[in-house]
Amino acid sequence: MNHFPQGRVVLAAQNLVVSYADHTALAGVSLSISAGESVAIMGPSGSGKTTLLHALAGILPPSGGDITVSTGPAPLRLAGLGESERSRLRREEFGFVFQQGFLIPELTVVENVALPLLLAGHARRSAEADASVWLAKLGLGGLEKRRIGELSGGQAQRVAIARAQVTGAGVIFADEPTGALDSVTSTEVMSALLEVTADGSRALVVVTHDEQVAARCSRTVRLRDGRLDVVGATSEVSA
Numbered sequence: 184m185n186h187f188p189q190g191r192v193v194l195a196a197q198n199l200v201v202s203y204a205d206h207t208a209l210a211g212v213s214l215s216i217s218a219g220e221s222v223a224i225m226g227p228s229g230s231g232k233t234t235l236l237h238a239l240a241g242i243l244p245p246s247g248g249d250i251t252v253s254t255g256p257a258p259l260r261l262a263g264l265g266e267s268e269r270s271r272l273r274r275e276e277f278g279f280v281f282q283q284g285f286l287i288p289e290l291t292v293v294e295n296v297a298l299p300l301l302l303a304g305h306a307r308r309s310a311e312a313d314a315s316v317w318l319a320k321l322g323l324g325g326l327e328k329r330r331i332g333e334l335s336g337g338q339a340q341r342v343a344i345a346r347a348q349v350t351g352a353g354v355i356f357a358d359e360p361t362g363a364l365d366s367v368t369s370t371e372v373m374s375a376l377l378e379v380t381a382d383g384s385r386a387l388v389v390v391t392h393d394e395q396v397a398a399r400c401s402r403t404v405r406l407r408d409g410r411l412d413v414v415g416a417t418s419e420v421s422a
């Protein structure tokens with residue numbers, strides 16, 4: 184379990200640079216994210232939002248700058264970690280929710296949610312028991328044995344949110360989690376995601392194009408051409 188006291192910085196990016204061939208997608212981004220915060224990353228298409236999320240989550244090694252991850256007993260600098268340690272961080276300390284969910288259609292709902300625990304070496308029975316607890320918290324009790332294709336889009340996203348949290352991850356990253364949903368379902372799914380920060384011990388990072396989604400987060404950062412435009416409270420930005 185990686186839950187932190189409210190206010191503790193869990194991710195700190197310093198002067199991040201990410202280049203793809205001859206294109207600079209992030210041109211020196213510095214950003215700190217604390218436990219209890221929900222941070223919306225906004226900006227025009229191509230401004231570097233997904234690149235920033237992938238760099239913060241250790242999916243994409245930056246070509247410059249560094250990220251300090253304070254999700255364990257001692258801070259870790261991502262630049263100093265090999266792929267296997269970054270992969271452990273992603274698997275055990277971070278959770279991910281994507282626009283399409285990336286759930287496995289051949290598995291049942293409970294098997295999908297239990298999967299990260301099985302990959303971490305837990306026994307099937309206890310993994311599925313923990314998965315069922317998360318499913319109940321997300322209002323999906325009774326759907327354990329369904330296949331993913333038998334769920335609505337909103338239910339499938341809530342399964343993805345359960346799966347992202349089942350390992351006790353302290354930081355949840357979501358890339359356009361409501362992008363494929365209608366506005367009512369989007370509101371429900373955001374409510375489920377924002378529960379991540381309800382007890383103040385975990386952080387949520389959401390890439391979104393939707394101002395209404397961003398307005399519900401505690402802070403919005405805006406990217407333009409790979410640089411941070413505005414950093415502040417959502418209320419200041421969207422009032």
Ligand SMILES: Nc1ncnc2c1ncn2[C@@H]1O[C@H](COP(=O)(O)OP(=O)(O)OP(=O)(O)O)[C@@H](O)[C@H]1O
Nearest residue numbers: 203204206208226227228229230231232233234235
């Ligand atoms: N694998 C890649 N190879 C080359 N260029 C890339 C790659 N991934 C992204 N880019 C470029 O980097 C820039 C930032 O991309 P990114 O996907 O981070 O933007 P975004 O703000 O998330 O965009 P969108 O809102 O359209 O998803 C864009 O110009 C994009 O074309």
